[in-house]
Amino acid sequence: MTSGPLELLLIRNEPPCRKCHKTDKLLRAIAEDHPGEVTVRVITAGSPAAAEFGAVMTPMVVLNRKVVSAGLVPLRSGLERLIAAELSARRSGRDAGA
Amino acid sequence: MGRPRREIYLDRNATGPVRREVAEAVRPFLTERFGNPSAPYAVARQAREHVRQARAQVAALLGCDTGDILFTGGGTESNNLAIKGSFLGRDAPDRCRIVTTTIEHPSVRESCLWLERHFGTPVTFVPVQRTGQVDPREIEAAMGPDVLLVSVMHANNETGVLQPVREVAEIAHRCGALFHVDGVQAVGKLPVNVTEIDCDFYSISAHKFGGLKGVGALYVRDRAVLAPLQSGGHQEGGLRAGTENVPGIAALGKAAEIAHSHVDENREKCLALRRIFDNLTKRIPMTRLNGAGAERLPNTTNLCCLYADAMSVVLALSVEGIYVGTGSACASHTQAPSKILRAMGLSELAAYCSIRISVGPELDPEDAEFAADTIVETVKRIRLVTAPEEIGTCDEDCPCFLENA
Numbered sequence: 001m002t003s004g005p006l007e008l009l010l011i012r013n014e015p016p017c018r019k020c021h022k023t024d025k026l027l028r029a030i031a032e033d034h035p036g037e038v039t040v041r042v043i044t045a046g047s048p049a050a051a052e053f054g055a056v057m058t059p060m061v062v063l064n065r066k067v068v069s070a071g072l073v074p075l076r077s078g079l080e081r082l083i084a085a086e087l088s089a090r091r092s093g094r095d096a097g098a
Numbered sequence: 099m100g101r102p103r104r105e106i107y108l109d110r111n112a113t114g115p116v117r118r119e120v121a122e123a124v125r126p127f128l129t130e131r132f133g134n135p136s137a138p139y140a141v142a143r144q145a146r147e148h149v150r151q152a153r154a155q156v157a158a159l160l161g162c163d164t165g166d167i168l169f170t171g172g173g174t175e176s177n178n179l180a181i182k183g184s185f186l187g188r189d190a191p192d193r194c195r196i197v198t199t200t201i202e203h204p205s206v207r208e209s210c211l212w213l214e215r216h217f218g219t220p221v222t223f224v225p226v227q228r229t230g231q232v233d234p235r236e237i238e239a240a241m242g243p244d245v246l247l248v249s250v251m252h253a254n255n256e257t258g259v260l261q262p263v264r265e266v267a268e269i270a271h272r273c274g275a276l277f278h279v280d281g282v283q284a285v286g287k288l289p290v291n292v293t294e295i296d297c298d299f300y301s302i303s304a305h306k307f308g309g310l311k312g313v314g315a316l317y318v319r320d321r322a323v324l325a326p327l328q329s330g331g332h333q334e335g336g337l338r339a340g341t342e343n344v345p346g347i348a349a350l351g352k353a354a355e356i357a358h359s360h361v362d363e364n365r366e367k368c369l370a371l372r373r374i375f376d377n378l379t380k381r382i383p384m385t386r387l388n389g390a391g392a393e394r395l396p397n398t399t400n401l402c403c404l405y406a407d408a409m410s411v412v413l414a415l416s417v418e419g420i421y422v423g424t425g426s427a428c429a430s431h432t433q434a435p436s437k438i439l440r441a442m443g444l445s446e447l448a449a450y451c452s453i454r455i456s457v458g459p460e461l462d463p464e465d466a467e468f469a470a471d472t473i474v475e476t477v478k479r480i481r482l483v484t485a486p487e488e489i490g491t492c493d494e495d496c497p498c499f500l501e502n503a
Contacts, residue, residue, distance in 0.1 A: 054416050057409055067414035069483050071433060072407060078482035
C-alpha cells in the first residue's frame with residue numbers, strides 16, 4: 001500500500017492566468033474535502049520539476065504521475081471520481097489504472 | 099500497463115529518424131569531402147559528382163529526368179518557389195489567378211496570400227468534401243482563362259487523405275494553367291511518378307523519408323516558367339542561388355534510393371500498423387476516423403475522440419513516452435483548432451478533440467498494440483475531467499461532430 005496523502009500536482013504559469021487561478025482554487029477545495037488524504041502541490045511551468053513532464057500546457061493537473069488535463073480547467077465531478085478510484089486502489093494496494 | 103517504459107514515436111508525418119545508411123553516407127561530406135561544388139579543383143569536382151548522383155537518385159524516385167530536379171532547403175521552400183516563382187516568371191500578365199484548396203499546408207496557403215497582399219494576385223480557395231478530398235468538379239468550376247497555377251497537395255499532412263491529382267492535372271492543363279503538387283507527405287509512403295501525374299511542379303522534403311531536415315527538392319518540368327526567389331549565385335541553373343548543401347543533398351539522394359527500393363514493402367508494413375489504430379474507433383466510444391471514406395496514406399490515422407481534449411491526451415501520452423500529434427507540427431504549439439479539420443466540416447469541439455497518429459515501417463507491432471491500449475486508457479481518463487457525465491451516442495451527422503450537417 002502507498003503511504004502518505006495522494007498528491008494533486010498543478011503546473012501553472014507565473015504569474016498565474018485566470019484558468020490557473022480557477023484550477024488552483026478547485027484543487028484546494030477538493031483537498032479540503034479529503035483532509036489527510038489529498039494534498040495539493042503547485043509548481044510553475046518553467047521549474048525543473050515541471051521539466052520532468054516534458055511538454056507542458058498550463059494549467060496542467062497531474063495525479064499519481066498521470067496527466068489528467070492540460071490547458072483547461074478540469075471538471076470537478078470527474079476529478080472527484082479519479083481521486084476516489086485512486087484512494088480506493090491505495091487502500092486495497094492496487095493500481096487504479098486509468 | 100505494467101511494462102518497462104520505452105519511447106514510442108507515432109508522429110512520423112511531422113518528421114522521422116535519419117536512416118542509419120543515410121547517416122553513414124553523409125559522414126564523409128562533413129569532414130574530408132567538404133568541397134564547394136562551384137570550385138574548379140579535385141575536391142570540388144568530387145562534391146559536384148555527388149550532387150549529380152543525388153539528383154539522379156531523386157529523379158529515379160519521382161520518375162522524371164535528372165535535369166528536372168532542383169534542390170532546395172526543404173518542402174516549404176519548394177512550395178514557395180513553385181508558387182511565387184511561377185507567378186513572378188509568368189509571360190502573360192492576364193494569367194495571374196491561383197486556384198488552390200482549403201486544406202493545403204501553410205507554406206502553400208501563405209505563399210498564395212503573400213502574392214495576394216503584395217501583387218493583388220487573385221486566389222481561389224476551393225473547399226473540400228466531408229471526406230477531406232477535393233472534388234475535381236469543384237476545381238473545374240473554379241477555372242478560367244485567367245488561372246496561372248493550380249496547387250493541390252498529393253496527401254494531406256493531418257488526415258493522410260489522398261487528393262485526385264491526376265484528374266486535377268488534366269483540368270488545369272485543359273485550361274492552360276500550370277499544376278503544382280505538394281508531395282511532401284506522399285513521397286516515400288506511396289509510389290510516385292510525376293510523369294504519370296502530369297504535373298509541372300512537385301515538392302518533396304528529405305526528412306519525411308529518412309533524410310536530413312533543411313533539404314528538399316522541387317521537380318520542375320520546364321525551368322523557363324520559373325523566376326528565382328533569391329539572387330547572388332548561378333547554382334541550380336540560376337533558380338536557387340547559394341552554395342549547395344552537399345551533405346544534405348547526398349543524404350537526400352541516399353534516402354530517395356532506399357525509399358524507392360522499399361516503397362511497396364514499407365506500404366504493407368504501415369498498412370498493418372495503421373489497422374491497429376484505425377481499430378480504435380471500435381474500442382473507444384464516440385470516436386470517429388477523420389477522412390473515413392477516402393483513400394488515405396498507409397501510415398496515417400486521424401482520430402476524433404469527442405470530448406477528450408486532444409492537447410490533454412497528447413501531453414498525457416507524452417508523459418508515458420508515447421508521441422502523437424494534434425495537427426500539423428507547425429501548428430501544434432497553438433490552441434487554435436486545425437484549419438484542415440474545420441475545412442472538412444468538423445465542429446470546433448471535434449477539431450479540438452482530434453489526434454493524429456502516423457507511423458513508420460520500423461515500428462514494432464507490439465509497441466503499436468501497447469500504444470493503442472494506452473490511448474484507450476488515456477482517452478477514458480481525460481474524458482472523465484473534460485466531458486459531461488453522460489456523453490451519450492450521436493447519429494452519423496450529429497452537430498457535436500459536424501457543423502451545418
